Structures are given as structure tokens and as C-alpha cells.
Amino acid sequence: MSAPRHRGWLALLGLLLILGGAACAMMVRSAGGISVRDIRFAGKDGTVMSALLYVPAAATPAARAPGIFAVHGYINSRETQDGFSIEFARRGYVVLALDQTGHGYSGGKAFSNGFGGPDGLKYLRSLPMVDPDQIGLEGHSMGGWTVLAAAAAMPDSYRAIVLEGSSTGAPYAKDGSPIWPRNLALVYSTYDEFSKIMWGVDRAIDVNGSAKLKSVFGTDQTIIAGKLYGAAAAGTARVLYQPVTTHPGDHISTAAIGHATDWFAQTLKGGTPRRSSDQIWYWKEVATGVSLIGFVLLVLGSFDLLVRSAAFAPLRATAIAASTTRDERWRRGFWLSLLVPALLFYPCFIAVYLLVPATVLLPQTVTTQVAVWALASAAAGLALRRFGPRAVPSVASPWGPAIGIALATSAIAYLAVFAVDRLFGTDLRFWIVAVKWPDARQWGIALIYLAPIMVAFLAQQRSVLGLTVGGDSPARSYRSAMLAMSGGIGGLMALIYGVFFATGTLITGFDPLTTVIALQFVAVLPVIAIVAIFAWRRTGSHRAGALLTGVLVTLYVVAGTATQG
Structure with missing residues (x-):
């Protein structure tokens, strides 16, 4: 199977999309x-804290503006x-959008120093263009606990x-x-995955009947969404908003964002x-999403x-399909490749959470979970390979050039x-999928996880390429790998x-965090498959593509999650 020649246009297009999308994102922001x-400031015990500071043109020391301290949730930035x-x-x-401790570019460990909340509020109040008597706090998920820690420390x-x-x-x-x-607005979506943990109700749509929430609102009646309880002048104002979205969907909900702006308009x-x-x-989301697509194209073109x-x-060699037809053995192999990782996802993530505490050697719980899941899926794939198609001999790319091209790309x-x-001061993202530049600590952490993730991908992609069929068009090869x-x-x-x-009930309510984490892999795994087939068509081997995706996935996960160890 001969490989096409793109003659550089794919890499150029990718670079143009990256830069063009980022430039447009900056224009929207400004x-x-x-x-x-992009700022850094010293927090408790000298912990370096990271944030984005938004300053309107009219906000000056002579004309101070109200300030808002805004904080993301767990394993975000x-x-x-x-x-x-x-x-x-x-x-x-004036908005201070903080990286919590152990997240993004902030130092320390996740959950430490009140998640960084007291430090962030103190810094915002110290800015000369901010009116310290007109401060609002806004936080999503664990970011809510961050701003509540700030409110408790500085009431x-x-x-x-x-x-x-x-x-x-x-x-x-x-x-x-x-x-x-003081003056609380709760924006709680009708399909929030964390309702049991947060408010003690099985379904988020029923949060208005939560006994815990009623005690906060000072009533024994079912809370009416949109109704004002208490009085802003006394600091006792309360309101519940229920946009129709999910927990991570709050970030891309005009309703959720609109409710927040309305509340501060009333109270500041x-x-x-x-x-x-x-x-x-x-x-801005569309623009950085275009940049994210450009990143994939740049990888392929490079x-x-x-x-x-x-x-x-x-490395150059003719790609030879592993099978000549989609017979019964091929179909068994396909279904095993499709089902095994999904069946192992929750067991692996839960086992790591319960049995493998974060340490200096394994400092990021989510990255450990991803590595264990990848290794377990690869091992299961190897053990079950005899049930799949009979593989024909494949090209064995030399290790040195394969490692070199993975690192260079x-x-x-x-x-x-x-x-x-x-x-442009931004990352490459769409919603919960984001490619970020790692800081010095994250580069070091990536070295810890790189080898096991690479090993897993070497085994896993060999199995997926074992499903290639002679005579398939390029499009069908890509589709089959992406689906598998x-x-x-x-x-x-x-x-x-x-x-x-359909019902308001999350059937994986026993572990809503793992459920939310899984969403990003619906987008990430097809990209891995595209890279695998693309590299195979040019090298005839799984090695270069597996090593390349191992590097990219490691950096993606490490830079985008929390550090606990």
C-alpha cells in the first residue's frame, strides 16, 4: 500500500490554523x-500562584472597578x-482567573492552601485598579470550594x-x-453529574428539594428556581438557577454564564x-478549537x-495490510479491540483511586489512572490476540529512527x-479537551509516565493495525481504526x-468524576487512531506512530490535570 505525498501543505495548513485561531481568540478576549x-504572584509559604488577569480599559487607580475572583474546577485550569x-x-x-494549587502553572499540591483561594482573593484586593468594597467570587465545582475557602478566611x-x-x-x-x-447564587444544572456528592439528591433536577440547600436558603419549602430569597442589602440574598446542561457543560452554556453575570449586576x-x-x-472557544484541529494537522504534516x-x-516502507478479508476471526478481533478498553475503564480508574495514593514517584492520580488503563487494555489485547485475525509479517521499523521521528514531530x-x-496567551482547546504548554515541573512529571504509556501504545496499536484489510481505501482504513x-x-x-x-439518573453515579473524565477520550482516541494509520501508511510499522502518540498523550494528560504528589 503506497503512501501519499503531501509535500508540506498539511504542516503549513496546521500551523496557519493554530496561529490564526489563537490570534482570533486573543481578539475576542481583548x-x-x-x-x-498572564501573571504570577506569591501565595502562602511562597507557593507560586498562576492566573490570568482581565483588566477593562476604564479600570484605573483613579477610577477603580469592581473585581471578580473566578476559579476553575478539579483537573482543569x-x-x-x-x-x-x-x-x-x-x-x-477586573477578573482574576486563578490556577488552583497543583493545577495549571500554580505550584504546590492540589487541595493545599485552601486550593489557593485565600491567596487569590488577597491578591485581587491588592490591585490598585480594583475597588476592594465591590468584590464578587465565582467558582465552578471544586473552584466553588476554592472561593468558599477564600470567603471563610476573609469573611x-x-x-x-x-x-x-x-x-x-x-x-x-x-x-x-x-x-x-454572603449573597449566594447557586447555578446548578438539571443534569449535573455530582448532585449526590454536592447536595445529597440522586437527581440534579431535584436539587430544589435538597434538605441541605433548604437550610442554606433558610426555608423548609421546595425552592423555586429564579425566585429571590433574603435581601442583598443584608447579605442574605439567595437564588437558584437551573440551566439545562451538565456539570462540565456549564463552561459552554450561555444560560449558566448569563445567570452569573445577572447576579453580579444585582449585587455589585x-x-x-x-x-x-x-x-x-x-x-473564543471556536477559535481555539480551530487551533486544536490545526495542532493535529501539524503533527501529521510534520x-x-x-x-x-x-x-x-x-523508516520508509510499504504498508502491508494484516488481513485479506473481514472474516469471522477479523470480526472477533475488531469487537475485542472495541470492547475491552471500555470494559476496563471504570475498574482501572477506581482501583487506582482506591489503592494507589499519589506520591513523588506517581504524583498525578489521573495520569496514573490513564497509564494503568492503557497498560491493562494493551495486556488484555495481547492475551486475547489468538482470537483475532491471523497477522501477516509486518515491517519492523528500526528503533532509533522511530524514536527520533516521534520526538522530532x-x-x-x-x-x-x-x-x-x-x-497570544492561550492554549489550544475546545471545551474540556485542551493542549497546553507544560511548565518545568510538568515536563519532569511527564518523564515519569512516558515509558509505561509508550509501552502500552506499542502493544495496543500493533493490535489495532492487525485489523487492517488489504484492498481497503484509505478512508475505510481510518474509519475502521477510529471505530476500533x-x-x-x-x-x-x-x-x-x-x-x-432521559431519566435524570446517572447510572455511574457511584463515580461521577471518572464519568466526566471519560468524555474527553471520545475525542482523543479517534485522533490517536488517525495518527496510527497515518504513520503506518508511511512506514509499514506500528512503532513510529505508537511512540509519537505515547509522547503526545503523556504531555496532554500531564499538563491538563492536577498534581497531588
Whole structure:
């Protein structure tokens, strides 16, 4: 099977999409003269804290503006709050969008120092262009606990708070009451996956009947969404909003963002009036989504250019399909490749959470979970290979050039990510899928996980390429690999969320966090399959593609999750 020659246009297109999307994202962020800066400041015990600071043009030391402290949820980062931050800043608020401790570019361990909340609020109040008497707090999920930690530490330092998909009380926040926190708006979606943990109800749509929430609102009656309870002047105002979305869906919900802007318009003085429907943040999301697509194209195009260079000539070989037909053995192999990773996902993630505490040697729980899942899936695939198609001898690419092209391709792609970070101050993302430039600590952590993830991908991609069939068109080869790799997890998520949206009940409510984490793999796994087939068609081997995706997935996960050890 001969490989096509793209002659560099694929890499160029990818680079143009990356830079063009990032430039458009910066324009959306800075619309109306808003300045967005990447800042660092010292927190408790000298912990370096990271944040994005949004400053409207009218906010100056001579004309101070109200401020909002905005914080993302667990295993996210400051950019996840961009929808909220952009709209707050457009309404005249100075916004500090924090990386929690152990997240993004903030130091320390996850959960430490009140998640970084008290440090962030203290820093925001110290800014010369901020009116310290007009401060709002907004946090999503664990970010809600972050701002509640700030409110508990500095009870007279804010006027209002918005909890997005979050709660007062256990497990990490002070218990709420009719007088604490001050002027609370709860934005709790009708399909929030964490309703049992947050408010003690099985279905998020029933949160208005939560006994815990009633105690915060100071009533024994079912809470009416949209109705104002208490009084803002006394600091006892309460309101419940219920947008129709999920827990991670809050970030891309115009309703959820609009409710937050409305609440601060009612409870803070000095902002610029705008209708809640007047929003532009989604164009930034589209723009960085284009950059994310460009990243994939740059990876493919760079690999194509490198493999045709003299340095990597030993890798070039004709791709030979493993099977001649889709017979019964092929179908068994296909279904095993599709189902095994999906069946192992929850057991692996739960086992790591329960049995493998974060340490210096394994500092990131989510990355450990991903590595164990990948290794377990690969091992199961090897054990079950005898039930699949009979593989024909494949090309054995030399290890040296295969490692070299994987590292070189990754370096080119991540240099583009670095350029975007420095030139435009953003990452490459769409919703919960984000490619970020790792900081120094994260580069070191990546070295811990790189080998096991690479080993897993070497075994796993060999199995997937064992499903290639002679005579298939390129398009069919890509489709088959994408379905084999992602069809299981995609089908599992479709089942879970189909039942969820139909009944309001999350059938994986025993582990909602793993459910939310799984969503990103519905998008990530097809990309891995595309890279695998692309590399195989040019090298005839699984090695270079597996090593390349091993590097990329390791960096993707490490830079995008929390550090606990």
C-alpha cells in the first residue's frame, strides 16, 4: 500500500490554523480594550500562584472597578473559565482567573492552601485598579470550594458569590447557612453529574428539594428556581438557577454564564450594564478549537515531512495490510479491540483511586489512572490476540529512527503550542479537551509516565493495525481504526448519557468524576487512531506512530490535570 505525498501543505495548513485561531481568540478576549495578562504572584509559604488577569480599559487607580475572583474546577485550569471571565470583563469587572494549587502553572499540591483561594482573593484586593468594597467570587465545582475557602478566611472581603455546579459543606467547604456565604447564587444544572456528592439528591433536577440547600436558603419549602430569597442589602440574598446542561457543560452554556453575570449586576456596584444574552465568549472557544484541529494537522504534516527526509529514510516502507478479508476471526478481533478498553475503564480508574495514593514517584492520580488503563487494555489485547485475525509479517521499523521521528514531530508541534502561549496567551482547546504548554515541573512529571504509556501504545496499536484489510481505501482504513479504538468508550458514554438525559439518573453515579473524565477520550482516541494509520501508511510499522502518540498523550494528560504528589 503506497503512501501519499503531501509535500508540506498539511504542516503549513496546521500551523496557519493554530496561529490564526489563537490570534482570533486573543481578539475576542481583548474586545473593547480589555487587557489580558498572564501573571504570577506569591501565595502562602511562597507557593507560586498562576492566573490570568482581565483588566477593562476604564479600570484605573483613579477610577477603580469592581473585581471578580473566578476559579476553575478539579483537573482543569484557568482557561476553562474563559467564558465567564470574558463576559465579566466586558461588563467592567477586573477578573482574576486563578490556577488552583497543583493545577495549571500554580505550584504546590492540589487541595493545599485552601486550593489557593485565600491567596487569590488577597491578591485581587491588592490591585490598585480594583475597588476592594465591590468584590464578587465565582467558582465552578471544586473552584466553588476554592472561593468558599477564600470567603471563610476573609469573611468581610467580598459582597456576593456564584457557585457553578458546586456546594457548601462537605467534603471540602464550610457548611452554608441563611447568612453564609454572603449573597449566594447557586447555578446548578438539571443534569449535573455530582448532585449526590454536592447536595445529597440522586437527581440534579431535584436539587430544589435538597434538605441541605433548604437550610442554606433558610426555608423548609421546595425552592423555586429564579425566585429571590433574603435581601442583598443584608447579605442574605439567595437564588437558584437551573440551566439545562451538565456539570462540565456549564463552561459552554450561555444560560449558566448569563445567570452569573445577572447576579453580579444585582449585587455589585460599578459594572457596565449589558443584557445577559449579550455574549461573545463562544467565538473564543471556536477559535481555539480551530487551533486544536490545526495542532493535529501539524503533527501529521510534520511527520510526513520528516519521514521523507534523508535522516529518517530507514523508516520508509510499504504498508502491508494484516488481513485479506473481514472474516469471522477479523470480526472477533475488531469487537475485542472495541470492547475491552471500555470494559476496563471504570475498574482501572477506581482501583487506582482506591489503592494507589499519589506520591513523588506517581504524583498525578489521573495520569496514573490513564497509564494503568492503557497498560491493562494493551495486556488484555495481547492475551486475547489468538482470537483475532491471523497477522501477516509486518515491517519492523528500526528503533532509533522511530524514536527520533516521534520526538522530532512532538517537538515541532509543541514549539507551536509554546509560540501560541507566548504570543497570544492561550492554549489550544475546545471545551474540556485542551493542549497546553507544560511548565518545568510538568515536563519532569511527564518523564515519569512516558515509558509505561509508550509501552502500552506499542502493544495496543500493533493490535489495532492487525485489523487492517488489504484492498481497503484509505478512508475505510481510518474509519475502521477510529471505530476500533473509540467505539467502545463512545458507545459507553452514549449509553450513560442517553439514560441520564432521559431519566435524570446517572447510572455511574457511584463515580461521577471518572464519568466526566471519560468524555474527553471520545475525542482523543479517534485522533490517536488517525495518527496510527497515518504513520503506518508511511512506514509499514506500528512503532513510529505508537511512540509519537505515547509522547503526545503523556504531555496532554500531564499538563491538563492536577498534581497531588
